[in-house]
Amino acid sequence: MSAAHVPLATTRSATGIPTGRLAVWWVLASEIVIFGGLLAAYVMFRLHHPHWHAEASHTNTWAGGFNTVVLLTSSLFAVLAHQAALRGDGPRAARLLYATIGGAAIFLLVKAFEWSTEISHGFTLFRDTFWSFYYTATGLHGVHVVVGMILMTLIAADARRDRNLHRVELIGTYWHFVDAVWIFLFPLFYIAR
Amino acid sequence: MSHDTAAHAAAHGSVWRRWVFSTDHKVIGCQYLFTGMAMAVIGGLMSYVFRMQLAWPDAPVPGYGVVSPGEYNALVTNHGSIMIFWVAMPVLIAALGNFLIPLMIGCDDMVFPRLNRLSYQIFLLSALVLLGSLAVPGGGFGGAWTSYPPLSAKGAYNLTPYGAPLWLVAVALEFVAFLLGGINFVTTVMNARAPGMKASYIPMVVWMIIIASILFMASVGPLVAGAVMLLFDQILGTRFFDPAGGGDPLLWQHLFWFFGHPEVYVVLLPAMGIVAEIITVFSRKKLFAYNTVLLTAAGTGVLSFLVWAHHQFVAGIDPRMAHLFTVTTLLISIPIAEMTFVFIATLYGGSITFPTPMLFALAFIAEFLIGGVTGIFLGSSGTDIYLHDTYFVLAHFHYTFFPIAIIATFAALYFWFPKMFGRMMNDTLGKIHFWGTVIPFNFIFIPLFITGMGGDHRRIYSYENFPMQMTPFLQELRIVATVSLVILLLFQVVFLFNFFWSLFRGPKAPANPWRANTLEWTAPSPPPHGNFATMPSVYRGPYEYSVPGRADDYWPQHVAN
Amino acid sequence: MSESNAAHGAHETNYVRIYGILLALFVISVLGPTLGIEAVTLITAFGLAVVKATMVAGYFMHLNVEKRYIWYILLAMLVFILVLFAGVAPDVMKSSGQNWRDASGFVPPTPPVHH
Numbered sequence: 048m049s050a051a052h053v054p055l056a057t058t059r060s061a062t063g064i065p066t067g068r069l070a071v072w073w074v075l076a077s078e079i080v081i082f083g084g085l086l087a088a089y090v091m092f093r094l095h096h097p098h099w100h101a102e103a104s105h106t107n108t109w110a111g112g113f114n115t116v117v118l119l120t121s122s123l124f125a126v127l128a129h130q131a132a133l134r135g136d137g138p139r140a141a142r143l144l145y146a147t148i149g150g151a152a153i154f155l156l157v158k159a160f161e162w163s164t165e166i167s168h169g170f171t172l173f174r175d176t177f178w179s180f181y182y183t184a185t186g187l188h189g190v191h192v193v194v195g196m197i198l199m200t201l202i203a204a205d206a207r208r209d210r211n212l213h214r215v216e217l218i219g220t221y222w223h224f225v226d227a228v229w230i231f232l233f234p235l236f237y238i239a240r
Numbered sequence: 241m242s243h244d245t246a247a248h249a250a251a252h253g254s255v256w257r258r259w260v261f262s263t264d265h266k267v268i269g270c271q272y273l274f275t276g277m278a279m280a281v282i283g284g285l286m287s288y289v290f291r292m293q294l295a296w297p298d299a300p301v302p303g304y305g306v307v308s309p310g311e312y313n314a315l316v317t318n319h320g321s322i323m324i325f326w327v328a329m330p331v332l333i334a335a336l337g338n339f340l341i342p343l344m345i346g347c348d349d350m351v352f353p354r355l356n357r358l359s360y361q362i363f364l365l366s367a368l369v370l371l372g373s374l375a376v377p378g379g380g381f382g383g384a385w386t387s388y389p390p391l392s393a394k395g396a397y398n399l400t401p402y403g404a405p406l407w408l409v410a411v412a413l414e415f416v417a418f419l420l421g422g423i424n425f426v427t428t429v430m431n432a433r434a435p436g437m438k439a440s441y442i443p444m445v446v447w448m449i450i451i452a453s454i455l456f457m458a459s460v461g462p463l464v465a466g467a468v469m470l471l472f473d474q475i476l477g478t479r480f481f482d483p484a485g486g487g488d489p490l491l492w493q494h495l496f497w498f499f500g501h502p503e504v505y506v507v508l509l510p511a512m513g514i515v516a517e518i519i520t521v522f523s524r525k526k527l528f529a530y531n532t533v534l535l536t537a538a539g540t541g542v543l544s545f546l547v548w549a550h551h552q553f554v555a556g557i558d559p560r561m562a563h564l565f566t567v568t569t570l571l572i573s574i575p576i577a578e579m580t581f582v583f584i585a586t587l588y589g590g591s592i593t594f595p596t597p598m599l600f601a602l603a604f605i606a607e608f609l610i611g612g613v614t615g616i617f618l619g620s621s622g623t624d625i626y627l628h629d630t631y632f633v634l635a636h637f638h639y640t641f642f643p644i645a646i647i648a649t650f651a652a653l654y655f656w657f658p659k660m661f662g663r664m665m666n667d668t669l670g671k672i673h674f675w676g677t678v679i680p681f682n683f684i685f686i687p688l689f690i691t692g693m694g695g696d697h698r699r700i701y702s703y704e705n706f707p708m709q710m711t712p713f714l715q716e717l718r719i720v721a722t723v724s725l726v727i728l729l730l731f732q733v734v735f736l737f738n739f740f741w742s743l744f745r746g747p748k749a750p751a752n753p754w755r756a757n758t759l760e761w762t763a764p765s766p767p768p769h770g771n772f773a774t775m776p777s778v779y780r781g782p783y784e785y786s787v788p789g790r791a792d793d794y795w796p797q798h799v800a801n
Numbered sequence: 802m803s804e805s806n807a808a809h810g811a812h813e814t815n816y817v818r819i820y821g822i823l824l825a826l827f828v829i830s831v832l833g834p835t836l837g838i839e840a841v842t843l844i845t846a847f848g849l850a851v852v853k854a855t856m857v858a859g860y861f862m863h864l865n866v867e868k869r870y871i872w873y874i875l876l877a878m879l880v881f882i883l884v885l886f887a888g889v890a891p892d893v894m895k896s897s898g899q900n901w902r903d904a905s906g907f908v909p910p911t912p913p914v915h916h
Contacts, residue, residue, distance in 0.1 A: 054349035055775065056342060056432035064868055066351045066431045072871050073423045073457070076878045080461025083882035084498075088465070088491055088893075091886065095894045096486060112831050116824065123820040126861045130816070172478055176486040179478040183468060223861040227854040234846035238834050458881050494889040545884055558891040565888075 071217050075224050078191075082228050085187065086235065089180045093235075102177040103239065105170055110161045111237035114154050115229060121150025122226040125219040128206075132216065137209035144203035144215065147222060151196045158189055181236055188232060191225045263353035264769050268360050269339030270660065275367060276331035280646075282371070283322035284729055290315045295715075295722035297702040309701045310399065313382025316699070318374065320385035321407065324503070325414050326367055328645035332510040333456075334363070334418070336652055337425050337449045339660060343760035343767060344443050346434025346776045346798070352424050359420040366413035373406035381407035384699065386496055386551075389481035389489045393473040405474045412467045415460050422453035434759065434798075436778035441797065443758045443782040444527065447534055448513030452506045455541050459502035466495035493555055497548035504640065505544040509537055511608075511648035512579055515601045518655050519583055520783045521756045522598035523590025524793050527783040528582050536575035536582075543572045553621045554628045562621040569619030576612055580605060591786070591793075596670030600651035603678050604643045611639030614689070629699070632692025635685040642681055650677070650735070657742065658749030662766040665746060669738040676731025683724035687717035757796045758782045819860045826853050 057066055064072075093099050128143035162182070165171075172182045195218070202218050205211045259267060290312055292301040300306050307315070338356065342349055350356045374380035381403040383392040392408075395401030429442070429450050469480040470492060479485025481492045512533075520527050527533065549557055549565040583605055592598070614636040617623045627633060650673075657665050688696075691714050696703070703709040703718075752761040759778070763771050776798035784795040826849050833845025859865040864872060 054347070054351070054353060056347040056349050056428060057351045059347065059351075059432040061433045061437075062430050062868065064431070064871075066427055069431055070352065070423055070427045072867075072874065073426055076874050077419050077423070077457045077461060079875060079878040080458055080882060081464045082461075083879065084462025084495060084885065085465035085469075087462070087882055087886045087889070088469075088495070091491075091890050091893045092486070092488070094890075108831070112827070115827055119820065119823050119827065122857065122861055123816060126816050172472075172476060176479055179469075179472065179480055183472065183478075187465075187468065220862050223857050226861075227857045230850050230853045230857065234830065234850050238830065238846040239842065458878055461878075462882075462885055488893050490892045491889065494885070494892065498885050498888070545881055546888075549888060556892075558895065561888065561891050 065213065067213060067217050068220070071220050075221070078224065078228075082184075082187070082231075085180075085184055086231065089184065089235065092176060092180065093239075096177070099175075099177040100239075102170075102175055103236065105165070105168070106181065106237050107161050107164070108237045110157050111233050114157050115233050117150050117154045117157070118226045118229050121147045121154070122223050124150065125222045129216045129219045132206065132212040135209070135212065137206045137212055140212065140215045141203040141207035144199050144206065144218070148196050148199050148203070151192050151199075154192060155189065158185065184232055184236065188225070188228055191228070195222050195225055261357065263349070263357050265338045265342050265350045265353065265356060266660070266767060266771075268356050269335045269337075271360050272330045272338060272363070273335035273660075275364060276327050276335060279322050279326040279330075279367060283319050283327060284732070286315045286319040286322070287725060288729055290319070291722040291725050293701070294703070295719040297704050310379055310382060312701045313699075314374065314380035314400070314403065317382050317384050317407075318370070318380050321370070321411065323641065323645060324385065324507070325411060326370065328507040328641065328649075329414070329418060330363060331649050332507055332514075332645065332652075333449055333452055334359075334421055336445070336510065336514070336656075337421070337453070339656070340760060341425055341428055341446055341449065342432070343659075343763060343771055344446050344758050345429060345432060345437060346759045346772065346778060347428070347432040348770045348772070348775070350424050351428045351432050355420055356424050359417045359424065362413055362420070363417035366410045366417060369406055369413060370410035373403045373410060376402035376406060378403055386493075386500070387470070388496075389470065389473065389492050393470060393481050395474070405471060408467055408471050408474065412464065412471075415464055415467075418453075418456060419460070422457050425453045426450055426457075434776050434778050437797075438778075440530065441778050441781050443513075444516040444530070444533060445510065445513030448509040448516075448537060451537050451541050452509045455502045455509075455544065456506045459499045459506075459545065462495045463499035466492055490552070490555060490557065493552050494549070497551045498545075501548040501551065502541075502544040505540055507644050508576075508608075508640070509540070511604065511644040512537070514648050514652045514655075515583060515604050516586075517756075517758070518597050518601040518651055519586055520785060521655075521754050522595065522601075523587050523592045524785045525586055525590035525783075526785055528585040528588075530781065530783065533579060533582050536578045540572060540575040540579075543568065543575065547572055547619075550619050550621070550624070553624045559621075566619060566621045570616065573612060573616065573619075580609060580612075595654075596665070596667055596674055597651045597655035599671065599674045600647050600654065603674070604647045604651060607639060607647060607678070607681070608643040611636060611641075611643065614639060627692065629697055630692035631688040631696040631698060634698050635688040635692055638685050638688075642685075646681075647678070650674075653739070655754070656760075657739075658753045659760055659763075659765050659767070661743050661746075662749055662764075663742050663744075663746030664749050664753065665742040666738050669734055673731055673734045673738065676734060677728060680724040680728035680731070684721045684728065687721045691717050691721075752796075755792070755794050757784060757794050759797055762796060762798050815860065819856060823853055823856060826856075 060066060062069060124143045124146040128140045128147065131137075131139040131143060165178075170178055172179055198218050199222070202211065202214045206215055262268065289301050289304045289307060292299075292304075293307040293312055298306065338350070378395075378400045381387070381392070381398065381400050383398050383400075383404065387404075387408065391397050392404055395404065398404050429446060433442070469478070472478040473480055473482065473487075480487045481489045483489065516527055516533065546568040547565060549561055550569040553562050553565075594602075614632070618627060618633060618636055654665055654670055657663075694709070694714050696709055696714065700706065700709075703715070749765045751763065751765050753765075754761070759776055760767070762776055764773075777800075778797045779800055780795065780797055782797055784797075786793045787795050830845050830849040830853075833849075834842040836842075858875075864875075
């Protein structure tokens with residue numbers, strides 16, 4: 048049916064939590080087990096293979112650390128965008144979301160630099176299972192970053208015209224989760240060696 | 241079709257838009273139902289082909305031809321995958337969940353109708369990818385629905401370099417569809433209930449679908465990660481599951497069964513919910529111990545996360561863990577047995593009638609009981625070492641999955657058909673179909689318990705290569721099973737005729753043909769877009785049957801007094 | 802929007818401060834491992850990761866003012882992952898020295914060791 052048609056169901060809130068936010072929590076719950084399963088497998092292997100310490104020393108801690116700061120900063124922008132949306136200031140929320148997208152873009156550029164350097168030095172996906180995990184985990188996280196950027200672009204375009212402002216909070220919650228995943232990936236793949 | 245629906249449809253354009261790209265939860269439910277039924281026909285015919293090969297090895301199968309070993313493996317693998325992922329899940333959870341949840345909780349649609357439509361579209365895509373995987377060079381994947389590496393990880397081992405990755409992609413897409421659908425279901429029930437519907441007023445089938453959706457969501461995550469890893473092993477050449485490359489094939493088994501065992505309860509619980517709805521209606525009695533059923537379902541859900549390694553007793557797992565998993569596995573029979581007792585207690589002293597849905601519901605309890613009891617032997621690591629991967633295991637899980645995916649589904653279809661399509665099904669044909677399904681079912685799998693105990697391994701293409709297994713006695717049992725299967729499949733024609741004939745020619749159904757309490761029966765049959773003329777409020781629980789001092793023996797949830 | 806969103810507003814001024822604390826924790830987590838003491842590495846890298854993630858969830862995702870049971874849902878998912886780890890680790894982390902290997906005399910190929 049037409050996009051404008053909103054069922055009564057969507058507007059109900061028996062829990063007191065708005066439906067969109069509730070759904071985001073369930074999305075994140077299902078994401079926790081996806082990343083959790085991958086990282087649990089990685090940790091087991093890591094503890095089982097002492098030589099992975101040597102492999103891990105070839106990841107670029109500075110690039111990873113810089114990216115941590117980038118993501119934390121973009122999270123701040125996202126939460127400030129939510130704050131602006133709460134005040135009903137759509138254009139400001141949109142600008143802050145664009146800043147968040149900028150952070151995501153920087154993150155991906157640094158990631159591209161890291162990956163290309165590592166691959167050109169022979170640390171490819173196939174060198175060792177450590178690197179398979181490294182590329183799979185950071186790649187899966189990177190896919191989430193890209194998805195976040197796309198959604199934020201759409202939501203910011205709406206917010207600029209003061210439409211669907213409640214979505215600013217929802218994408219922010221997702222974005223903080225992406226940030227939180229990186230907070231764990233960083234020590235797991237970059238610091239611990 | 242009611243006047244309202246017709247008017248609404250006219251307002252919303254083409255048939256295409258109404259039936260293919262609709263966001264109406266009932267249409268999406270029917271899309272899931274018909275896709276699931278089509279896949280059930282395909283999966284059923286696959287079992288016909290490989291059972292014929294087992295009964296009469298190397299003879300041409302009528303309608304198919306000679307079955308090659310590779311085809312046999314692909315048929316077995318895809319029969320299992322289809323019946324679980326493309327029949328049980330879509331019909332029991334997605335079709336019934338979509339159709340029933342908004343109607344039963346008294347709202348007009350799912351909270352995210354377009355997400356719902358996307359969920360079905362991804363599901364349809366997954367089904368097409370799976371069917372496509374049977375036609376690629378090398379044929380369909382033949383490494384069993386469990387897809388254990390190293391066999392599944394390398395085209396050089398499984399000889400299906402295209403079939404194996406496509407199978408995995410299809411399964412992964414199916415997971416995505418059900419994650420989207422599950423989030424929608426859970427959010428809908430949490431937020432969109434009719435005014436007055438407390439948690440303890442929610443019909444049991446809705447609770448069960450919700451618990452199942454949460455179980456699915458919580459258990460599938462590691463396997464999604466595992467599927468990505470296996471796909472990389474298959475198509476890129478990483479070595480996550482290859483010991484020679486520092487990986488571990490046991491890891492896949494764990495990731496798979498960490499999902500795979502809760503999955504059993506993901507499909508079992510909705511079936512239990514269906515049975516609860518039907519036996520209360522047809523025994524005109526309140527569900528015995530509503531809270532107990534709910535708590536045991538939740539307990540089953542939690543316990544189901546602690547039992548998965550009983551599938552791996554012979555895989556070389558740590559024997560101390562095998563002890564632990566034996567204990568947890570045997571423990572999980574307690575809540576399930578409790579639920580069965582609750583259903584029997586519900587029947588006790590009721591005014592029982594036996595229309596077709598009730599027969600199927602009762603058959604579910606009886607047949608599932610056999611599946612549950614034979615599971616005790618497999619949950620104990622000692623006996624499992626002998627019985628593992630024999631036809632005993634196969635017969636056991638068919639005694640659980642057949643009641644779940646087929647018998648309970650038929651119960652639900654016969655029960656809710658009037659609501660779904662506005663017409664009644666023929667009860668006599670229904671009863672013929674019932675006996676034609678349940679009797680042959682037992683004649684398929686009881687012989688297979690015996691061949692299993694006789695040592696028949698599950699994944700053998702032709703027992704002619706194993707003289708000790710090729711005794712006339714065992715072969716006769718195999719033939720009995722195959723002939724029974726053919727009879728069972730033929731009786732499904734009765735169902736299909738009844739279904740499609742009633743769809744167009746059946747007598748018109750009243751709004752509440754079974755005199756039931758739950759909210760879906762207050763809407764017209766079939767409900768128009770938007771479901772209710774006036775949105776109902778809820779005043780009591782769903783099972784107030786035969787309440788003393790009332791003229792009627794039922795007391796619908798939406799009636800104020 | 803709901804009441805809880807109004808409550809979110811009360812935290813407005815804190816975001817930049819939270820961000821500052823997160824950055825400080827980040828610096829510690831990077832500097833900690835340079836000492837080369839394993840216990841310190843574990844605490845600074847992983848202990849602080851938990852603290853940081855909890856702060857992000859609590860303040861940025863507003864779980865501090867969200868309904869309690871959302872915490873429980875998310876934590877239940879983490880518990881399931883711990884169960885997975887506990888059940889799988891005994892196998893995956895101890896693949897050497899099991900009886901079946903000795904009894905059969907089968908020697909698996911040694912994994913390639915780098916460095």
